[in-house]
Structures are given as C-alpha cells and as structure tokens.
Amino acid sequence: MDGDLNTRSELGPNSNPWWRVDLGRDGLVTGARLALNVMSHGSDPGVVKIKVENVTGDTVKCASIDEDVVNEPLVNHVVTYCDAPLLGRYVRVEMMAANICSILACQFSMFLYEVDVILGKK
Numbered sequence: 001m002d003g004d005l006n007t008r009s010e011l012g013p014n015s016n017p018w019w020r021v022d023l024g025r026d027g028l029v030t031g032a033r034l035a036l037n038v039m040s041h042g043s044d045p046g047v048v049k050i051k052v053e054n055v056t057g058d059t060v061k062c063a064s065i066d067e068d069v070v071n072e073p074l075v076n077h078v079v080t081y082c083d084a085p086l087l088g089r090y091v092r093v094e095m096m097a098a099n100i101c102s103i104l105a106c107q108f109s110m111f112l113y114e115v116d117v118i119l120g121k122k
Contacts, residue, residue: 009112017110018094021117026054026089028120029062031081035114038076038095047096048110050080052088060086075113085120 009019023029029052038048048065062082095110 016094016096018092019112020090020092021115023089023117026087028085028087029082029091029117030085030120031063031079031118032091033079033116033118035075035077037111039109049094049096051092052086053090053092054088062086091117
C-alpha cells in the first residue's frame with residue numbers, strides 16, 4: 001500500500017472479509033509482510049489466509065496466520081512465507097471464520113495498514 005501507517009484499508013464487518021492486490025504482471029511470490037488489525041465483534045477469532053491467484057482465477061494457498069498471532073485490538077506486524085514459491089499475478093488476504101463459527105454468526109473487520117508482497121526470482 002502507501003507505506004503510511006496513518007492510512008489503512010478497512011474491510012468489514014463481514015463474515016469473510018478479503019483484499020486483493022494486482023502485481024501488474026506474473027511474479028514469483030514467496031511470502032508477504034502485513035501490518036493488520038482484526039476485530040471479531042464478539043465472535044471467536046478466525047484465521048488470516050494469504051493466497052496467490054493467476055489471471056485465470058486459479059488460487060493456491062501461500063500461508064495461514066493463526067488466530068493466536070493476530071491479537072485484538074493491536075496492530076500486528078506479521079511476516080509469513082509460502083511453503084514453496086508460487087507464480088501468480090494477484091495476492092489475496094482473507095479472514096476465514098473459526099471452525100466453531102457459523103458463517104451467519106461471525107462478523108469480522110480487517111484493517112490493513114501495510115501489505116508488502118515478497119517476490120523471488122524465476
């Protein structure tokens with residue numbers, strides 16, 4: 001995003017908020033650095049997933065950030081790496097409800113202050 005922690009992208013409240021960045025071309029994604037805050041609105045926290053998509057819409061999971069890493073109401077700085085480098089044009093950050101939540105009962109807000117995609121070499 002813009003590198004200024006005074007600005008943010010606000011998603012929610014929603015049962016599965018998500019955000020996607022277009023890299024402008026295919027890149028070899030190896031991970032992501034995030035500055036984010038998640039508010040669960042009284043429900044159990046979920047899991048933040050990082051996914052890589054190609055132009056045809058095929059999606060592969062890069063990494064997951066467990067709920068014990070994302071603490072409310074703090075801004076959390078998290079670095080996560082893909083199990084293997086993934087080729088794609090889009091990087092998607094999404095909040096998934098915990099297993100014990102029904103989709104209708106859980107509402108989350110996700111505040112993204114910074115998303116840096118870590119790229120490798122082809």
